[in-house]
Amino acid sequence: MDKDKITNETPKKQVIETEVPMGTVHSAAIEPYRIRLFVEDEIVKDAEITVGVNHRGVERIMEGLPVEKANSLTEKICGICSNSHIWNSVLVAEKALGIEVPERAQYIRIIMEELERLHSHMLYLAHGNEVLGHETFSMRLFYIRETVMELLRMIGGNRVQYGVSILGGIRPRADLNQMRIQKINEGMDFVEDKISNFAERFISDPMIMSRITGVGILKKEDALRLAASGPTLRATGVSIDLRKDMMEYDPFEFDVITQDDGDVKSNLLVRVLEIPEAIKIIRQAVKNLPEGGITNRSWEMYDTPITKSYIEVPRGKLYHSYALEEGRVRHSIVRTPSIANIGAMEQACIGCHITDAQLAVVQCDPCFTCTDRAIQIIKL
Amino acid sequence: MTIVDSLIAVLAVIGTLIVAFVVSVWLPGIERKLIQARIQQRIGPPLSSPGLMAPIKFFFKEIINPNSPMPKLYNALPLIGIIITLFLLMIIMPQLYPLAAFTSVIALVGLLKIEEVLYMFMGTLSKSVLSVKMPFPDVVKGAKHPEVPRSFIEELSSMRAFRLIAFGSFPIYLAIFIPVAMAGSIFIEDIVAYQQLHGPVLFSLAGILGAVVYFFGFMILLNEYPFSILKTKADVIEGPLLEYASKYRAYVFISRGLLIFVLACIFSTLFLGIPPNILSWTILLNIVVTLAFTILMAIVSAFSPIFTFKQFYPVVAGISLLGVLGIIASFL
Amino acid sequence: MSLKSYSRARAVHVMLVYTGGCNGCDIEIVNCIFSPKYDAEQYKIFLTWNPREADVLVVTGPVTAHNEKPLKAIYEAIPEPKAVIAAGACALMGGVYKNIHGDIPSEEICGPVDQVIPVDAKVPGCAVRPEDVLAGAVAALPKLLDAE
Numbered sequence: 001m002d003k004d005k006i007t008n009e010t011p012k013k014q015v016i017e018t019e020v021p022m023g024t025v026h027s028a029a030i031e032p033y034r035i036r037l038f039v040e041d042e043i044v045k046d047a048e049i050t051v052g053v054n055h056r057g058v059e060r061i062m063e064g065l066p067v068e069k070a071n072s073l074t075e076k077i078c079g080i081c082s083n084s085h086i087w088n089s090v091l092v093a094e095k096a097l098g099i100e101v102p103e104r105a106q107y108i109r110i111i112m113e114e115l116e117r118l119h120s121h122m123l124y125l126a127h128g129n130e131v132l133g134h135e136t137f138s139m140r141l142f143y144i145r146e147t148v149m150e151l152l153r154m155i156g157g158n159r160v161q162y163g164v165s166i167l168g169g170i171r172p173r174a175d176l177n178q179m180r181i182q183k184i185n186e187g188m189d190f191v192e193d194k195i196s197n198f199a200e201r202f203i204s205d206p207m208i209m210s211r212i213t214g215v216g217i218l219k220k221e222d223a224l225r226l227a228a229s230g231p232t233l234r235a236t237g238v239s240i241d242l243r244k245d246m247m248e249y250d251p252f253e254f255d256v257i258t259q260d261d262g263d264v265k266s267n268l269l270v271r272v273l274e275i276p277e278a279i280k281i282i283r284q285a286v287k288n289l290p291e292g293g294i295t296n297r298s299w300e301m302y303d304t305p306i307t308k309s310y311i312e313v314p315r316g317k318l319y320h321s322y323a324l325e326e327g328r329v330r331h332s333i334v335r336t337p338s339i340a341n342i343g344a345m346e347q348a349c350i351g352c353h354i355t356d357a358q359l360a361v362v363q364c365d366p367c368f369t370c371t372d373r374a375i376q377i378i379k380l
Numbered sequence: 381m382t383i384v385d386s387l388i389a390v391l392a393v394i395g396t397l398i399v400a401f402v403v404s405v406w407l408p409g410i411e412r413k414l415i416q417a418r419i420q421q422r423i424g425p426p427l428s429s430p431g432l433m434a435p436i437k438f439f440f441k442e443i444i445n446p447n448s449p450m451p452k453l454y455n456a457l458p459l460i461g462i463i464i465t466l467f468l469l470m471i472i473m474p475q476l477y478p479l480a481a482f483t484s485v486i487a488l489v490g491l492l493k494i495e496e497v498l499y500m501f502m503g504t505l506s507k508s509v510l511s512v513k514m515p516f517p518d519v520v521k522g523a524k525h526p527e528v529p530r531s532f533i534e535e536l537s538s539m540r541a542f543r544l545i546a547f548g549s550f551p552i553y554l555a556i557f558i559p560v561a562m563a564g565s566i567f568i569e570d571i572v573a574y575q576q577l578h579g580p581v582l583f584s585l586a587g588i589l590g591a592v593v594y595f596f597g598f599m600i601l602l603n604e605y606p607f608s609i610l611k612t613k614a615d616v617i618e619g620p621l622l623e624y625a626s627k628y629r630a631y632v633f634i635s636r637g638l639l640i641f642v643l644a645c646i647f648s649t650l651f652l653g654i655p656p657n658i659l660s661w662t663i664l665l666n667i668v669v670t671l672a673f674t675i676l677m678a679i680v681s682a683f684s685p686i687f688t689f690k691q692f693y694p695v696v697a698g699i700s701l702l703g704v705l706g707i708i709a710s711f712l
Numbered sequence: 713m714s715l716k717s718y719s720r721a722r723a724v725h726v727m728l729v730y731t732g733g734c735n736g737c738d739i740e741i742v743n744c745i746f747s748p749k750y751d752a753e754q755y756k757i758f759l760t761w762n763p764r765e766a767d768v769l770v771v772t773g774p775v776t777a778h779n780e781k782p783l784k785a786i787y788e789a790i791p792e793p794k795a796v797i798a799a800g801a802c803a804l805m806g807g808v809y810k811n812i813h814g815d816i817p818s819e820e821i822c823g824p825v826d827q828v829i830p831v832d833a834k835v836p837g838c839a840v841r842p843e844d845v846l847a848g849a850v851a852a853l854p855k856l857l858d859a860e
Contacts, residue, residue, distance in 0.1 A: 019528040020536060020615075021511050021518065024782050025729055027613040027761035030738060032730055032779055034518050038525055042536070042689070048524040050516075053778045054732035055820055056809040076808050079736020079839055123739065126746070131614050133605055133686030139420045142747040149743075160736035160839035207606065211685050354536065355615050355688045369735045412753075422748035426722065429756050433722035437767075440716045442792035446764075509763065509789050515781035618762050625764040625791045 016045055020354065024053055028131045028358035031368045037349065037357050044357050047349035049342055054372040062332045067093050067301070067322070068167060070329045074320070075161050077334060078370040080123060082161045083116045084313035085334070088320040090165040096307035096322060097167075099299045103290045105169035106248055108176060111184070111285050112155065112164045113313075114278040118191065119148040120314035121271040121278075124365050128268055131362050132211055137202065144194045147187045154180060169295030181286050188279050199272050212264040216348040216360030219262060226343035230316020231270045232364045236262035242312035251288065252281045264356075267363040301327040315365050316340060336370035388659075389475035395658035400469055400645075403667055404637035405432040407674050415678035431637050438630035446623035447507040454505040458624065458631035461498050464491050465635060469642045472649045474657050477569040485556055485566045488646065492552065492601065495639070496545050499603075499610055502620030503538025510617060537610045537619030543689075544600070544610070547696055552597025554703025558590035559650040561710040568649060575653025582651040589706030591651055595676065596699045598643050602636065604677055606684035607692070614686060640677075644670035717857040720767070720793075724757045724856070726849065727766035727790070731783055731823070733773030733807070736839030737800035741770060744842030757849055763789035768852055770845070771831075774802040774809050774823035787829045793859030795852035798825040799845055801838040 017040040024032040032053045038046040058077050062070040074089040075082040087109055094101060126141035149159050155174050156162020164174040176184075202208060218228070223236040233240060234257060241256040243249045257273045259266030306323040316337025323331035341364040348360040408431035417424025448454040468491050470476055471483045481487075507513065511533045519526050559581045560566055563574035581587040600607045611619035624632050648669040649655045654662045687695065713721075726745075730738045744750040745759045752759070760766050763786045775783055787796070801807045803825045810821055825831055832855050835848035 016525055016528045018531045019525065020531055020533060021514070022533065022615065024514060024516055024779065025510065025761070025786060027617050028615065030728070030730060030742060031735065032732060032782075034514075034516055036518060036524070038528060039536075042539070046524060048518075050518050053516075054773075054776055055778075056732060056774070056776060057820055058809070061808065073808060076734050079734040079739060082734070082736070129685075130746070133608075133612060133614060134684070135416075136420050136682050139422065139746055139748050142743060143421065143749065145743075146747055146749045158839075159841060160740060161734075207684050207687075207691070210691050211688070353688045353690065355609070355612055355686065358614050367735065369733070372732070417751075417753070420748060422751040423754035424751070425753040425756055425758070429723045430758070433719045433756075434725075434758075436715065436719035437723050440719065444764075444791045509785050513785070515785055516778065613761065618765075622762055623764055629765060 016040060022358070026358075029361070029366075030127070031366070033366075033368045035357070035361065037354060039354055042354050044349050044352050044354055047346045047357065049346055049361070051342065051368055051371050054369050056372070059332045059334060062329050064328055066328055067324060070322075070332065071165075071167065072163055074334065075163055077336070078367055079160050080120050080367060081116060081313050081315060081318075081370070083112050083164060084311065084318055085320075086163055087113060087165045088309055088311045088313075088318050089322070090167060091311065092307050092309040092320045092322045093167055093324070095309060096304035096324060097299055097301065099168050100296055102169055102293045102296055104292050105294045107285045107289050108155075108170050108174060108294070109165055110248060110252070111176075111282055112152075112162065112174070114282045114285070115148055115152055115155075117278045117314045118275060119145050119152065121275055122148065124271055125268065128264075128359070128362055131359050132208065134208065137198070140198060144191060144198065147190050151184055151187045154183060166295070168297060168299055169293070172294065175294050176286070176289065181289070184282065184286055188282055192276060192279050195272070195275050202272070203269075209265070212268060212359075214261075215264045215356045216352055216363050217261065217263045218344055218348045222347050223262065223344060226347060227340050228316075228344040228364070229337050229340045230312070230314075230365075231274065232267065232316065232341050232344055234258045235266040235270045236260075242310060242317055246311060249281075252284050254281050264359055264363045267365075271365075306331060313337060315367060315370075336367070338365070338367045338371040341366065342371065392475050392657065392659050393470060393473055396473055396656050396663070397466060397469065399658060399663060400466075400638060400641050400656070401634075403670060404634070404641040405435070407431060407637045407640050407670070408633075410671065411674050411678040415675055416682045419679070419682045431633070435630035435633040438625075438633065439627045441626040443626045446625065446628075447509065447513065448505045448623055449507070450505055454502065454623065455628045457498050457502050457505075458628055458635055461495060461635045462631055462638060464494050464498075465638045465642050467491055468495075469645060469656065472568055472646055472655050474569075474572070474655045483568045485560050485568065485571075488556065488568075489553055492549070493545070496541065496549060496601070499541040499620050500538050500545070503534045503541055503610075506534040506620055506623040507532055508534060508622040510622065533616045534620055534622055537616045540609050541620070547693070548600045548607070549597065550696060550700040551593045551703055552601055554700060554707060555590045555594035555597055556646075556650060558586050558703070558706045558710050561707055562586060568655070571650060572653050572655055580652045584710075586706045586710035586712075587651055589702055589709060591647070593699055593703040593706060594647055594651070595673070596695075598647070598673065599677055599680065600696070601643065602639060602677070605681035606687045608686060609688070609692060612686045640674055641670050644673040647673070720856050721853060722756050724768055724849065724853070725760045725766050726752070726757050726768045726770055727760055727763060727786070728770045728772075729783055729786055731771060731773035731779040731803075731825070732776035733800060733802040734839075737772040737802075737837075740839050740842055741772065741799060741845050744845050747842070750842045750846065752846060752849075755846060755849070757846070764791065766790050766794070767856055768795050768797060768849060770797045770799055770849075771825045771829075772798075772800045772803050772840075774806045774821050775825055775828050777820050777822055780822040780828055783828055793856050795832040795855045796825070796829055797833045797835060797845075797848045797852050798831045799835040799837075799840045799848060801836065804834050804836060807838065
């Protein structure tokens, strides 16, 4: 992404009335980040998001650790999409070492990933409604989300960081028996029912629709130029879903959801409509769950060059790379989807009313903890 | 008027004010527990917590100096707000009708105006730690527009308060002038007397329109969702009230409940012909109207997002148009 | 029980400051306030985003370098009496991030929280469970109630 080109496009002699900084502690953005909004008559003319507040250097800690430990450490990058991190890091290591994974383990990993997509999207919608000022919808979504959290707790043993994937398969604890499968099916019925009711109510609410239609528009060309990824890109009309290219998702039928406008409404609708697709995948996976072992323990550790892997996670495209030496991680790079979307967030803010600015940031589903591992920190 | 009469009148005024205090501390609890928590399918806080216990708690907190160029004035503003609210209540009491010039709709409008202007002062005087003063190195080498003047988020609210004064208070004023047009007098005494003769204003076409308009004006004046552009969580957090701590925050809490009660009393005086009077059983009707207003407001605010100016202007324009129609209807 | 402690127990305003953990604790705390299942308001705990209104400061995460000064500023803005709850493994002992440079002193992590501001109650867990956050808020209450 050539950042210089983007900054050069704003006129040099831009006269700006005032600057309103928000953060690092702010009610609309629960995570710490700083946004400077350049405002003229309450209309945002330019925006600057300062990240790097949460820099903790996870990759630096991972270097020199045994692969198994490094994998579980990747989970601590993000508390919302933790499973996707551990899944992708395990995938990289498996790819590098040539480990075969039992099919049952693949299916259970997919189930976890889709459950995570469900809770991440619902959290996104709840946060979006909170920023809109609609407390009731926000609480309603948290109420629906609780079912998914209980399922995750049942499978992984923890509500947030469940750590299901290990090298060569999944943890024995996370294996699914008949009772768990039944509970997953019941939970999916409940979520589907409640979410479809919510979606009808949400779309038919004139006040909400007038708030979110045409706000925070990100054009298709801008989204492609700024290398946005995931649902944010799909909301602008680009039909790209990495899940269609992943061999793990080959056995499952699902649709790629796109919307055309790139505004907050499209972004919200993409997430709302992706929830039934995720439920569809979970149902298929649970129904066709293959019998057999869940962990392949016959593998050997050897030195590998840098291996890369891209997967689709709730927020977009996630990249992990590993180079292994004597069973330890020599090199590791993680590129999370939110860092790709920061440019999109700044772009979406421009032209909004200042009350909509945080909404325009939230529409790109920011996760600044994910983002802040790899940023060069500015010396104070 | 004998001395005994005037003594009774003074006692009645004080009694009504005490009733207003007693009723108003329960209103936030009713709003939160009985309505919003029920809509949101949760248990919710105890009835006394948001309105009564929270202010008492703030009275026992350490008194700190707010970050403000004029701390004393800033801290005095909520007290001024309470005093103005009490004046508003007093000018509609029947005991004070002999002071004819003060007990007119003009005085009512003037006092309501001051109530709105207070927010502007609060906004300009508050300099909270949450925006510019946050110790964070963001204007560094390579930052965008480093030379632009920086403003606090409260200044935004101050600007919005200014706009609210300009157009946001149309509905309530239009609604107030519907009974005036029907009674043909700006004196509250005459308006009440007219309604005792001809029945309440509310039970006419103009009165119904006026009641709707009054309700929305009431919500705008209270800065409730969806009209809370002064203190939205999405950008200005609490806006002008950010720096109030300890007992001054308690005054802020009290003044809100009191304002709900007083505005509902104004409604029952102008539209039902029932002024708040402790010596009569009709004070119960005032309390019922207050409860009705609180419940309606809680329902509306639980089901609506915050409006930005894009939604605010058309809504206010539409409601004002309704108010104008009401005034026209009142002449028919 | 005097009116002072009674009123303090009946209305506790909680402010959440998040200093750079992994989001997990943060979401769980927000969950315990917004989710109707946990609903902190039934225990008289109200969420606020204004330090001047707050009584209890809930801190999550291993205070990163950029978050140290804001955290102190917000702590100082809260009027007495106040209590601080450190929630989550990172806030208690730096979590997995503390040994970022091995034996070399870390420039990026200033935590754990009790090295930056005094802590009254500690809630363990990675990530904390909503039930534990509520229990932690209750554990911090005696300090508030007995204060002058």
